[in-house]
Amino acid sequence: MSPFVHKLCTDQIRRYELVAFITHYGGGADSGHYIAYCRNELNGHWYEFDDAMVSRVEVAEVLSKEAYVLFYQKKGDAMSKVRDHVRSLLESGNKQRCKAVSRFHISREWLHRLSTFAEPGPITNFDFLCPHGLISPRRAKDLNSYYAEVPSAAWDYLHQEFGGGPVCSSLQYCVTCQNEFLRLQTKRNAELAAFKQLQKMERSPSVRWHHPPNLITRSWFSRWERFVLNHDEEPPPAIDNSSLLTRPAKEGGVVRLKQSGNYMTFTRDMWLFFVNVYGGGPEVFLVHDHQPTAEEVAKWDEERQRDLLNATEDDLQLNVTQLTLDNGDSDHDDFGDTHS
Ligand SMILES: [Zn+2]
Structure with missing residues (x-):
């Protein structure tokens, strides 16, 4: 090949x-x-x-x-010899199980690579360990499915042959990582709940927006979505919308929305929510002429404030009723259908 x-x-x-x-x-x-x-x-x-x-x-x-x-x-010939040797070390280790033979923990995924790959690479015990070498909170639930125990002779041999690690002979929970895990879980839940609330207000607005829709790159929103749905461990970085705009020809020149921009649309409330939490910018509107100035945005804000003040009790009441009725569908994790 x-x-x-x-x-x-x-x-x-x-x-x-x-x-x-x-x-x-x-x-x-x-x-x-x-x-x-x-x-x-x-x-x-x-x-x-x-x-x-x-x-x-x-x-x-x-x-x-x-x-x-x-x-x-x-295909490599070397691995069959390695596997035979490991098998014999495991068998003799199992025979000595009753004696006080120290045992080591090793990633099951890596063991699978050992038994199938021609080049398994270094041992990857971070599959189930946190950066401090203790139990990763993400693996705590089904911990047994992530590691296997091997006798010390097998560990020594594998570690010498393939490197990697870290060495793990006892399993302990990591307070630092567990606290961070809980903090991120709380952050996920709070942001998801807040976003869903803003979505409901978008679907049944009591007062229409004067602003054109706000835009955020699809890639940033996907990262946020993966984070809050627990597919990604880390939250997204600051928002970077610069790829959506053309560069001005000269200093202070007109900045426009690119024709080919890959973005999603949001209400201004949603934009303010995201930018308050994550920072970044710039704020981009779905406007194909020049992007609005700060004064124009301030004027729309004022108009909206005035409309909200003038809205009848009934307008706002209707909105609140719809929000309450909508509460049942909070299990839906798919945001994709409302913005594109
Ligand atoms: Zn840790």
């Missing part, structure tokens, strides 16, 4: 074996039927996976197929 390996790739092993491929019958990528062919690593036979039907096929038949996607696995 050497001719196809990226020139910056430092991996030593360049030999790959075909382990599976997919064939496609019928016209177009959106329709037709897909069948997978996979080689069983234990017995070396090829099998056809056609929906729920699995059958053994001869190599000659496999070679006659037209492949659509091919799966190769990197």
Whole structure:
């Protein structure tokens, strides 16, 4: 595979074996039927996976197929010796279990790489440990599924061969990371609740906005969304909307919205909410002529304040009723349909 390996790739092993491929019958990528062919690593036979039907096929038949996607696995001879040695260390360690043999914790994901990869790389115990080498709060719930115990002889051998770490012979909770985890969880919940409240006010406005919609880059909003939905550990950085605007030709020149900008629209309340929490800028409006000046924005703010003061009790009452009725749907985590 050497001719196809990226020139910056430092991996030593360049030999790959075909382990599976997919064939496609019928016209177009959106329709037709897909069948997978996979080689069983234990017995070396090829099998056809056609929906729920699995059958053994001869190599000659496999070679006659037209492949659509091919799966190769990197192959090195060195790893089978390593695996055999580790197996024997684990077995002898298990025999000594009753004796006082110290045991070490090791990432299950890395062990999986050890048993399948030609080059597993260094041990990655941060899969379940925090930066202080203690239990990561994100893994605390199903901790057992993230690590395995190995006898000290196996750990010493693996650590020497592959490096990485950190060494972990006892599991303790980390107060620092647990506090930070709880702080971020509270932040997520508070921001999500506040945003949903602003969304409801947008859907049933008591008083219309004078401002054109505010814009935020889609990439920033996606990062915030991933954070509050707990897909990302870290909150997003400060907002950076500069990619949405053209550069002025000269100092103090006109700044316009780019035609190709990838953004989402928000009410000004939402924009102020985000910028108060995360900072950044600049404030960008959905206006294709020049962007509004600070004076224009201040004038819209004044007009809105006046409308809010003049709004009848009924207008505002209606709004509050709708908010209360809407409360039931707070489980919906999809914001995407309301802005684009
Ligand atoms: Zn920690």
